[in-house]
Amino acid sequence: MGKSFRLMQIRGIPVEIHISWLLIFLLFSISLAQSFFPLMVEGLSASVYWTAGIITTLLIFASVLTHELGHSFIAINEGIPIKKITLFVFGGIAQMEAEPSSPKSEFKVTAAGPLTSLAIALFTGALYYTAMAPGQITGEAVFFVARVNLIMAVFNLIPAFPLDGGRLFRSIVWFFSKNILKATRIAVILGSVFSFIAMGLGIVIIFYQENIFGIWLIFLGWMLYQAGQSSYSQLVFKETFSGMKVSEVMSTNLETISPDATLEELADSFLHFKYGAFPVVYGSTTHGLVTLQNMKEVPREKWAFTTVAHILTPLKDTMVIRPNRDAADVMLKMATQDVGRALVMDESGELVGLLSRTDMMRFIQMHMILGEE
Ligand SMILES: [Zn+2]
Incomplete structure (x- = not known):
């Protein structure tokens, strides 16, 4: 999956950053420092905008990491060791040594991520409304972090396997059908429907609104589709040949x-x-x-x-x-x-x-x- 480098270790879990994340770091910092903050708060010096841009980007990075740590700590509680956490373009992955052994365990491990993001959103949102004045750069930064965490929670809850929402959906089907393969198949089909909707919406946006955002939707839909298909065949191989030489x-x-x-x-x-x-x-x-x-x-x-x-x-x-x-x-x-x-x-x-x-x-x-x- 390309180059990653080790950043730190948290409670024994290695945290790695994928090269692609550096690009996102750059894009995020630039757009915050050059357009977002100057638009929200006028009349500050460039160095203030840049400092705010970089610190806010680091806070977003910390939010993604905390989301993954949420999954990881519950997984460890459930007896599943975490190999490592990798952060890349669209977020992160906490790589588990094994799949959760029961639907309940999968539900708990999966729900922990979006719940963590939601908690950060609520905390920073409350901080903004109680202790900070709008129109000040620290306030705008905190409010931005609150919104990104809310988006992260909601986006991850889209029921498209292997997104968190798709995993939650699978664990529910798994609970009732008692068959993980069948449950995964249904979750992947639902996920494909969502990826095709995203791609279709992307095409509509490009042609009717002439908006470049459509390309991102097509790209995202395609990535989701691929991820769903490959995680399904991986599971099938693992289930079929488990422990076999x-x-x-x-x-x-x-x-x-x-x-x-x-x-x-x-x-x-x-x-x-x-x-x-x-x-x-x-x-x-x-x-x-x-x-x-x-x-x-x-x-x-x-x-x-x-x-x-x-x-x-x-x-x-x-x-x-x-x-x-x-x-x-x-x-x-x-x-x-x-x-x-x-x-x-x-x-x-x-x-x-x-x-x-x-x-x-x-x-x-x-x-x-x-x-x-
Ligand atoms: Zn997650």
Whole structure:
């Protein structure tokens, strides 16, 4: 997810800042110092505006961090350790070591974030109305922080998974259905509806109001959609292959082919075994992988005198994994890198199995159908 750097540690939780946050820091400080504060309070010097701009931006930063700490402290209370908190463009993520084990636990952990933001909004709002005069720069800064926290609470409560609102929604469905996969699926569908509404609204705003704000809505909707889809498939992989090693899901009845075989012989093997690919092995050396796709690139009249060695995908371009790797991790890696097949080789370089994405997808489907009944 790009570059992040460690900022500090709070109660044992590392806090990191993503590079993208620096850009937001700059944009926020500039727009506050150059347009917001001069508009709200006239006649002050540039250095005062800049100081107020930077301090207010830091307060917003502290608000986002407190929101994430809200999630984190409740998670720790619920027995879920926090790996780290990362702050980036649109807010932050408190990365949990594990998903909450019950819907009640998820509800509590999730609700803690927006409640924290709401509490800050109420506190700073009350401070503004009781102790500060409007038209003074400190008052305007405090009121700004109050509003941003209110927006943060409301925005996060939009029921679009994986936003807090979507997680709350999921925990409720989970509570009643007692099935986390089903609950997540429903939450992701609802989330997709919200992301499409955001994107559609963005398009309308661009065309009818000619407002650049529409681009942000489209971007935000798209990010939400992607996040929902990927967190769903991650959960499916984790649930299906939980605790399983590659060696337990790979296929071991290996049919291999020699690099010296002709494409006619290879065609016979494809027809006979009905596999989509063969590891290319000579003696104890694995040369790579040959697929139907590789074969299609050679015209039929050349099959008799072309060897497998000419068309194979060499080992260096093939994904090679160890049998003791976590199956869910590997599946996720194959999905994100769009790799169809991986060779499983042990430390000595011996080929021990083949892992294909279609086989694993079939396994997932089977698991979901059998698991729901
Ligand atoms: Zn949150």
